[in-house]
Amino acid sequence: MTPAALSLYVHWPFCKAKCPYCDFNSHVPTDAVDDARWRAALGAELAHFAAETEGRKLVSIFFGGGTPSLMHPETVGALIADAKRYWQADDLEVTLEANPTSAEAGKFHAFAAAGVNRLSLGIQALDDKPLKFLGREHSAKEAEAAITIAKGAFPAFSFDLIYARPGQTEESWVSEMERAFQFSPPHLSLYQLSIEPGTDFYRNDIPAAAEDPAADLFQATQERAAAAGLAAYEISNHARGGAQCRHNVAIWQGGDYAGIGPGAHGRLTSGVGTDALFQVYDPGRWLADVEKTGHGTAKRRPLDSAERRQEKIMTGLRLSAGIDADLARTLPRDVVHEMIGGGFLELDGRGLRATPRGRPLLNAVLAKLLAD
Ligand SMILES: C[S@@+](CC[C@H](N)C(=O)[O-])C[C@H]1O[C@@H](n2cnc3c(N)ncnc32)[C@H](O)[C@@H]1O
Ligand code: SF4
Incomplete structure (x- = not known):
């Protein structure tokens, strides 16, 4: 959709x-x-x-x-x-x-x-x-x-x-x-x-x-x-x-965005999935490319569902509101419970979020949640 x-x-x-x-x-x-x-x-x-x-x-x-x-x-x-x-x-x-x-x-x-x-x-x-x-x-x-x-x-x-x-x-x-x-x-x-x-x-x-x-x-x-x-x-x-x-x-909630200008990133979703877009990084090369072709897209590739899920978890858990219950259910239960036990995450009917203790350690928490 x-x-x-x-x-x-x-x-x-x-x-x-x-x-x-x-x-x-x-x-x-x-x-x-x-x-x-x-x-x-x-x-x-x-x-x-x-x-x-x-x-x-x-x-x-x-x-x-x-x-x-x-x-x-x-x-x-x-x-x-x-x-x-x-x-x-x-x-x-x-x-x-x-x-x-x-x-x-x-x-x-x-x-x-x-x-x-x-x-x-x-x-x-x-x-x-x-x-x-x-x-x-x-x-x-x-x-x-x-x-x-x-x-x-x-x-x-x-x-x-x-x-x-x-x-x-x-x-x-x-x-x-x-x-x-x-x-x-x-x-x-x-x-x-x-x-x-x-x-x-x-x-x-x-x-x-x-x-x-x-x-x-x-x-x-x-x-x-x-x-x-x-x-x-x-x-x-x-x-x-x-x-x-x-x-x-x-963006942290996984919304679509178009990025214009050198080095800008984008995420665009169509009927078949979400593409990641990367504009040419160097300002002079970007300008030359846009003047030649009308855009400076250096790379565009479809994200598979595992990549998309992973990035939604990584950006969503940055927010104090966390990720919704459906997305949280895709995470390994034992690791989530271990993290809850350690006081790094909390889970309720609204979803999963990092606690004040877990937030400064988010990179380590994510590495465990998303291992393999
Ligand atoms: C795109 S930058 C700055 C925009 C604007 N040119 C400026 O300097 O105010 C956005 C923000 O990232 C923060 N920032 C950039 N590099 C940082 C670093 N190495 N450590 C901490 N904050 C950084 C700064 O607070 C900066 O205002
Ligand atoms: S180099 Fe430019 S973008 Fe970076 S912090 Fe300084 S003024 Fe902002």
């Missing part, structure tokens, strides 16, 4: 500077970005996927990156307008990831006028010293100003913070969180710093937090955020009732 709802991901791969912790498909362009070419190419790829999914209900658009706040608001507006023509889109959440430099914050009202109704700000830290360590282009003062502008310009907003930074104590993280809560965000993403191969932090042997302090910081994050009304609905994502990121929840 074809799923009714569809989400759209748009990848903008450019940044002002490459942050030393970041392994996303993000690049500092050597020449000025030719906005007209990029707008035309993203529009062409959008039309390409619209032809295949015509008439479906679009519930969300997510402009991610890279740094989509470097896009021209007219480009963002043109893509939103195209999407509204191609799909049924009478109730659409449109999120844009933004960096909080003053130049970008100056464009927030223009993004709102273009149709963005949810801003996700990459604040990362609320003090200048860690911002410098993280290689960020903004100051703490600019971060606070950008949050205030976002609050006034968009019906919904969120911001990201990175914790478990080297040398960060639980006390200082808790006090940074308390300052974050004072902005009354409806949504917060609180990520533990991970050291990814290929990044400057990895090359320079910056250490990730050791297991025990990291677990304590995670626990403190869960408790303090929940006490501030921002309970976790996913490992790193917190929201007040109803303010969850619709886009990510739809």
